[in-house]
Amino acid sequence: MLQIDEEVAKLLELKAQLGGDDGKHQFVLKTAKETLTGKYGEDSKLIYDLKDQGGELLSLRYDLTVPFARYLAMNKITNIKRYHIAKVYRRDNPAMTRGRYREFYQCDFDIAGQYDAMIPDAECLKIVHEILSELDLGDFRIKVNDRRILDGMFAVCGVPDDKFRTICSTVDKLDKMAWEDVKKEMVNEKGLSEEAADQIGEYVSMQGGMDLAERLLQDQKMSQSKQACAGLSDIKLLFSYLQLFQVTDKVVFDLSLARGLDYYTGIIYEAVLTQAGVAPVSTETPQGAPAEESVSVGSVAGGGRYDGLVGMFDPKGRKVPCVGVSIGIERVFSIMEQKAEASAEKVRTTEVQVMVASAQKNLLEERLKLVTELWKAGIKAEVMYKKNPKLLSQLQHCEESGIPLVAILGEQELKDGVVKLRVVSTREEFDICRAGLLDEIRRRTSEA
Amino acid sequence: MLQIDEEVAKLLELKAQLGGDDGKHQFVLKTAKETLTGKYGEDSKLIYDLKDQGGELLSLRYDLTVPFARYLAMNKITNIKRYHIAKVYRRDNPAMTRGRYREFYQCDFDIAGQYDAMIPDAECLKIVHEILSELDLGDFRIKVNDRRILDGMFAVCGVPDDKFRTICSTVDKLDKMAWEDVKKEMVNEKGLSEEAADQIGEYVSMQGGMDLAERLLQDQKMSQSKQACAGLSDIKLLFSYLQLFQVTDKVVFDLSLARGLDYYTGIIYEAVLTQAGVAPVSTETPQGAPAEESVSVGSVAGGGRYDGLVGMFDPKGRKVPCVGVSIGIERVFSIMEQKAEASAEKVRTTEVQVMVASAQKNLLEERLKLVTELWKAGIKAEVMYKKNPKLLSQLQHCEESGIPLVAILGEQELKDGVVKLRVVSTREEFDICRAGLLDEIRRRTSEA
Numbered sequence: 001m002l003q004i005d006e007e008v009a010k011l012l013e014l015k016a017q018l019g020g021d022d023g024k025h026q027f028v029l030k031t032a033k034e035t036l037t038g039k040y041g042e043d044s045k046l047i048y049d050l051k052d053q054g055g056e057l058l059s060l061r062y063d064l065t066v067p068f069a070r071y072l073a074m075n076k077i078t079n080i081k082r083y084h085i086a087k088v089y090r091r092d093n094p095a096m097t098r099g100r101y102r103e104f105y106q107c108d109f110d111i112a113g114q115y116d117a118m119i120p121d122a123e124c125l126k127i128v129h130e131i132l133s134e135l136d137l138g139d140f141r142i143k144v145n146d147r148r149i150l151d152g153m154f155a156v157c158g159v160p161d162d163k164f165r166t167i168c169s170t171v172d173k174l175d176k177m178a179w180e181d182v183k184k185e186m187v188n189e190k191g192l193s194e195e196a197a198d199q200i201g202e203y204v205s206m207q208g209g210m211d212l213a214e215r216l217l218q219d220q221k222m223s224q225s226k227q228a229c230a231g232l233s234d235i236k237l238l239f240s241y242l243q244l245f246q247v248t249d250k251v252v253f254d255l256s257l258a259r260g261l262d263y264y265t266g267i268i269y270e271a272v273l274t275q276a277g278v279a280p281v282s283t284e285t286p287q288g289a290p291a292e293e294s295v296s297v298g299s300v301a302g303g304g305r306y307d308g309l310v311g312m313f314d315p316k317g318r319k320v321p322c323v324g325v326s327i328g329i330e331r332v333f334s335i336m337e338q339k340a341e342a343s344a345e346k347v348r349t350t351e352v353q354v355m356v357a358s359a360q361k362n363l364l365e366e367r368l369k370l371v372t373e374l375w376k377a378g379i380k381a382e383v384m385y386k387k388n389p390k391l392l393s394q395l396q397h398c399e400e401s402g403i404p405l406v407a408i409l410g411e412q413e414l415k416d417g418v419v420k421l422r423v424v425s426t427r428e429e430f431d432i433c434r435a436g437l438l439d440e441i442r443r444r445t446s447e448a
Numbered sequence: 449m450l451q452i453d454e455e456v457a458k459l460l461e462l463k464a465q466l467g468g469d470d471g472k473h474q475f476v477l478k479t480a481k482e483t484l485t486g487k488y489g490e491d492s493k494l495i496y497d498l499k500d501q502g503g504e505l506l507s508l509r510y511d512l513t514v515p516f517a518r519y520l521a522m523n524k525i526t527n528i529k530r531y532h533i534a535k536v537y538r539r540d541n542p543a544m545t546r547g548r549y550r551e552f553y554q555c556d557f558d559i560a561g562q563y564d565a566m567i568p569d570a571e572c573l574k575i576v577h578e579i580l581s582e583l584d585l586g587d588f589r590i591k592v593n594d595r596r597i598l599d600g601m602f603a604v605c606g607v608p609d610d611k612f613r614t615i616c617s618t619v620d621k622l623d624k625m626a627w628e629d630v631k632k633e634m635v636n637e638k639g640l641s642e643e644a645a646d647q648i649g650e651y652v653s654m655q656g657g658m659d660l661a662e663r664l665l666q667d668q669k670m671s672q673s674k675q676a677c678a679g680l681s682d683i684k685l686l687f688s689y690l691q692l693f694q695v696t697d698k699v700v701f702d703l704s705l706a707r708g709l710d711y712y713t714g715i716i717y718e719a720v721l722t723q724a725g726v727a728p729v730s731t732e733t734p735q736g737a738p739a740e741e742s743v744s745v746g747s748v749a750g751g752g753r754y755d756g757l758v759g760m761f762d763p764k765g766r767k768v769p770c771v772g773v774s775i776g777i778e779r780v781f782s783i784m785e786q787k788a789e790a791s792a793e794k795v796r797t798t799e800v801q802v803m804v805a806s807a808q809k810n811l812l813e814e815r816l817k818l819v820t821e822l823w824k825a826g827i828k829a830e831v832m833y834k835k836n837p838k839l840l841s842q843l844q845h846c847e848e849s850g851i852p853l854v855a856i857l858g859e860q861e862l863k864d865g866v867v868k869l870r871v872v873s874t875r876e877e878f879d880i881c882r883a884g885l886l887d888e889i890r891r892r893t894s895e896a
Binding site: 086087111113119122123126130244245246364369372375383385 | 508535559561563564567568570571574578689692693694812813816817820823831833834835
């Protein structure tokens with residue numbers, strides 16, 4: 001209660017300093033807060049605010065894309081390619097069971113710079129394809145569309161200009177709502193004519209590859225929109241590069257893909273797992289809005305082209321074209337964990353190669369000496385932090401944590417100038433002379 | 449201004465819900481905020497507060513130690529060894545020039561578990577020694593002391609019990625203030641008797657190794673404190689392990705080392721660079737309080753034993769002894785950057801091994817095909833994102849970014865079934881048959 005009083009007092013004081021209610025225009029938003037406003041549309045309510053000691057309004061980053069764009073503008077970087085794995089924050093009601101957290105990791109890859117059309121865009125899709133194939137998460141599809149095709153489609157279907165964004169966010173719900181419900185929202189809630197909605201409905205049911213782009217370029221209505229034609233030509237070009245990259249098996253041109261964020265200006269894409277049996281862990285669409293409840297399997301990657309965002313942070317409005325992708329790393333981890341749990345295989349949580357153990361009491365000094373020797377040689381080794389641990393408990397620890405080798409010291413071994421090397425999996429033991437120990441360990445661990 | 453009004457309204461509403469000013473005891477602090485309170489002593493004012501949608505009070509983590517302890521308690525983990533590199537937040541006035549930020553990385557290593565005395569503690573010091581040696585930051589010292597020795601010393605010097613903590617934080621200033629000023633603060637500001645201060649002054653000027661611990665165990669005054677004796681015996685034991693770990697050359701038992709945080713219960717340590725000429729970049733003492741301005745060179749690592757912290761989060765107060773170290777990773781990076789800038793050596797910012805280039809126009813397709821082949825083989829390769837880049841600009845890019853090889857495609861090479869492989873450093877060029885290209889690249893990049 002005291003804290004509330006204090007907060008109120010602080011705020012009122014701040015207000016007084018700013019010159020009362022008339023001082024509206026004296027209230028200047030500083031960089032940190034301003035950076036995030038006006039970039040996320042309806043999702044802005046999820047931005048985490050915090051205040052510094054002076055009552056200055058700050059926010060936690062909502063994603064990695066907007067901070068990346070700000071970074072480019074502030075450091076006058078005109079071309080860069082980089083990845084970034086870090087935490088972002090959403091002022092949301094957490095729902096652990098549905099994998100919706102207030103603090104979670106995002107993993108972004110972006111290419112910024114003035115380049116020829118669709119080459120960096122194709123590389124982003126190649127990277128998504130490679131990651132999802134390598135991680136072996138099951139079958140997947142990468143849906144591709146273009147903001148300009150969507151806008152052109154809305155125009156030729158008779159959607160008023162000022163309704164493009166809101167109709168677009170309704171189309172975005174098609175992956176988790178039936179067309180009938182989406183149409184209802186367009187007509188009843190957003191005031192679109194039934195005719196326009198039906199025309200949209202026809203287009204957004206279309207899926208294909210380069211052939212579909214070619215067909216739509218000939219489409220009587222679609223071809224009337226310059227924007228749509230520009231987008232369709234780029235889709236064609238994109239697919240020609242994707243063929244060279246050998247990834248067209250998984251990529252689908254899908255006119256129902258909308259994605260919610262305001263900052264996209266060209267190509268957009270989203271990767272979904274299609275294998276049945278993978279439970280939807282997170283309903284978070286990366287680089288996008290937190291979705292409601294997803295049907296079947298969720299999105300694991302998403303992104304697109306955002307050519308205007310850097311310019312918004314540059315005092316002179318200088319643009320740096322960007323294209324990027326965000327991997328849903330938390331969702332990917334959940335799936336990998338599920339797989340690991342389901343399989344009998346044990347996941348090692350340590351990289352230790354050798355446990356330095358003792359067979360008798362009073363050998364702590366000898367153990368510490370030997371482990372120092374191994375560390376010095378770059379071998380991953382450990383000792384138990386006990387003066388006189390039992391040999392059995394040392395061996396058990398190795399079995400449990402999957403440490404493959406044990407270097408055992410005993411009175412006799414010390415006298416003979418040897419170390420007993422035990423292979424944990426087979427329980428074989430060999431006396432190795434001290435001088436040859438490092439090589440023997442290296443030989444045995446490089447085999448594994 | 450509107451935002452302030454909204455905030456005030458929200459807070460007043462919250463206050464009303466809580467039952468007015470009389471409802472003081474109904475105000476329950478939830479986990480997130482409560483976790484951080486009462487752990488940092490005077491530094492608590494630097495905790496970053498934020499509110500969720502319901503007005504719940506939350507905070508950003510202040511360090512990695514308290515969240516680690518909470519994690520152990522909540523997951524009932526009784527032994528673990530782990531490192532953690534992540535961001536922490538301080539609601540401080542940023543001072544970029546002095547390297548003091550509101551958001552910065554910490555890098556912690558901790559060993560939790562009930563073990564025999566000083567073995568994990570010695571390993572932490574061994575790790576600090578190894579890191580600072582490997583990073584080649586110049587000469588360094590690791591100062592060691594024990595909270596129990598400090599407390600015992602205060603007791604035998606006649607410091608009243610309730611002044612231990614505040615006198616301790618004054619002693620902590622000895623690395624950046626002269627003894628005369630420290631004494632003044634003790635006597636004039638903290639009300640200590642001049643006699644007590646002088647006695648402390650004698651002790652805190654002492655530095656040494658195992659011998660000093662032995663001498664102090666015989667010290668007429670010091671030996672009266674059980675606590676001090678326990679700490680001194682452990683320092684002796686610690687040094688015997690450090691000898692086996694071969695790190696005593698850099699470790700000093702220093703009675704002036706205090707460290708500010710409330711949670712330490714045993715051994716404490718701090719590593720400082722001693723080489724002249726290293727500019728003090730950060731005055732932040734890791735795992736500790738942000739210092740004022742440091743003289744000469746700053747602290748690059750610090751830590752200690754905190755046996756009570758996990759128990760504070762356990763409903764039944766079950767303790768898990770812990771010892772850990774925090775590497776001042778931002779400071780270390782600054783020093784490494786300074787060194788890199790000072791040396792003529794160019795730091796590569798990319799790991800790309802091969803640039804796939806073309807000597808003529810209209811070879812984008814061939815470039816994309818070849819780069820796909822290289823990627824498939826696990827070779828780090830890239831192409832310029834242009835349809836028809838000039839050969840010169842492709843080669844220049846390699847020189848600038850240190851890419852060692854260029855695979856050049858031209859009409860003639862395609863006809864002959866070869867690729868021209870150029871070694872950037874020597875500008876030599878070889879025609880390599882397409883079938884042997886991967887092996888040739890692997891051979892040449894593994895050499896480097």
